[in-house]
Amino acid sequence: MKELNSTRYKGLCFLQEDIGRDVEIAIPIVFAAEHFLNCEVIFELKWNAHLITKHKPDFVIIPANCIGSLIYHKIAKYADELNIKIYSFISEGNFNTNINHNFFGFNNERHFYQDFVQCWSKRTLEYMSEKAPDQKDKYVLTGAAGFDRYVMYDFAQKVDFLAKYNKEKFEKVILYSGWAFGKVQYELGRVEISQDPDKREAKVNWVNEQRVIVRDMLKHAIESNPDTLFILKQHPAEYYPGLNVKQLNEMSELADYDNVLYVTGHVENIHDLISVSDILLGFETTSAIETWLMSSQPTIFLNSEVDFDRVDIYQGCCIAGNPEQLNNYIQEFYNTGKIVDFETDDLKAKRNEIIVNSIGFGDGYNHIRNLFYFNETLHRIDRKKIKYTRNKEFFRLYLFFKIMKPFYKIGLVNKLPWFSKFNWVFKRYKLEHVPELQAKYNPFIERFYKEQNLTKDTLLEFWKSQDLKTK
Known part of the structure; x- marks a missing residue:
């Protein structure tokens, strides 16, 4: 040395x-x-x-x-x-x-x-x-190295964040961390989704199907919980700067609800959004690991099907397979302060294992x-x-x-x-x-x-x- x-x-x-x-x-x-x-x-x-x-x-x-x-x-x-x-x-x-x-x-x-x-x-x-x-x-x-900040930094406080967006009337806040569904809209994005030309059309069709399923699950949760603010965060790598394409993803069609804050691009850092939220939702996102490092709040993946090619982060999360199950988890958390499925010893041990297998330390x-x-x-x-x-x-x-x-x-x-x-x-x-x-x-x-x-x-x-x- x-x-x-x-x-x-x-x-x-x-x-x-x-x-x-x-x-x-x-x-x-x-x-x-x-x-x-x-x-x-x-x-x-x-x-x-x-x-x-x-x-x-x-x-x-x-x-x-x-x-x-x-x-x-x-x-x-x-x-x-x-x-x-x-x-x-x-x-x-x-x-x-x-x-x-x-x-x-x-x-x-x-x-x-x-x-x-x-x-x-x-x-x-x-x-x-x-x-x-x-x-x-x-x-x-x-x-x-990028995950060190969740241990070292101080992050946004809920009261200040809500005041920033004139959303003070909400006490309950749920964050959805987006997946790059919008990449299907342009050629380079479709190539990134599948680098195999022979499998690309099938993969793009699957992504489109999943986009609609996740959108509908989010829509049901938003409409069923009007007293809860849903922060919908676009994936940062979904669109290339300068790309003149109307953004269509799993959340863009939900932006106009009164209890929705749609965050695009790099307007807000994900760590601040996690900090002000009570629950993290996602389709497939490393933001779950970031959440585990920062706090004990539940992480829920919206997956109508579980077995597709991905890393094992989902194994440390609750899985909502349909709109009703997602809403049941939300109601359980706000009624009791926890989600029993998320607090099992097996899931806690799996989260620790995933941190090692995913980010090392x-x-x-x-x-x-x-x-x-x-x-x-x-x-x-x-x-x-x-x-x-x-x-x-x-x-x-x-x-x-x-x-x-x-x-x-x-x-x-x-x-x-x-x-x-x-x-x-x-x-x-x-x-x-x-x-x-x-x-x-x-x-x-x-x-x-x-x-x-x-x-x-x-x-x-x-x-x-x-x-x-x-x-």
Whole structure:
């Protein structure tokens, strides 16, 4: 095990959004890198990868394991060509290992450009080692860093949240965390639903059928409980920014009910919505694990059929197979303060098992486990080998958005059909929310370190206790 890095290094962290999942994962890791490892990290929009030639970083941080978007993959490849070290984290690491899962995503070369590929759990690490053994020396067990915030942070209070939306008359609040049913509306989404062309039509038809079933279950619950506020949260990856398609999913047709708050995009973080709710509903969602880490509130999946390809999170939840069963669970909770089916010893034990199998650890230290490999990556930097040459594709993208920015400011972009799809890029161009989130979250992380007595000395001791090592 190497000592903590002491050399002053500068890095770039590329993001698609300035709020949401990836930035939530990045902030604790970046804070720890700056706090313990003498680093400075600058955030940039992923479309501005050309700025590598301006900032001249020693390393780059890329979300989604360099595979979650084609641009991320290209940035990783570009950085590798420049001999810049790459550190990446996984955004969706709890995948089903009982089927043939494509964990390379957009990486058609099937080659990881980073030194370490973080796995959320031992289960997924073993799966990747079996399916792509040629790179198994890169696979490391870190846990899911994005889930640490449920242990470290303070979240929204119900009274404040309800006042924000003028919903103070409601005392009962139920959250539904959406599934990406809306992807069936566009071609790329249908490909993501099923990468097998021969099975795609059948899978899309099944998804459409399930969408209607879940919608009708939600509708029945909403109409049967007019004194309860239902927060319906759209899945963050359901639609791509700039996609000009009317949103149709399992909840969009229910948005106009008086006791419904339909939350789209990244307007609210899922952790705040969980915090203000009494019950979590879902079709299939890792928000159930987040709920278990934060509180003891019941989690209920709306599944007319249970046996389909998915991870085992549902085994720790109550299952409502029809509208009447869902409403019975709701009534039981508000009449007695609990749902008996959710409180069984078997289900409690299963939830603990699922946390280990899904996110590795639920102790708030996953970003610290990640930091071990970040430190190892820093020790492998060789500044003499780094070259900051221009990439033609990224340079053209950079010029395009620079040239179009004045037209965006005067509102012309919105009036041009072809250019309007880039409107979202200009809105996020400066990643304005990132420093706001850092100012909000960093004190929580620092408080956690103090409570845990996590210093440079005890950090090394923790790493040793975890038997973290490179292969």
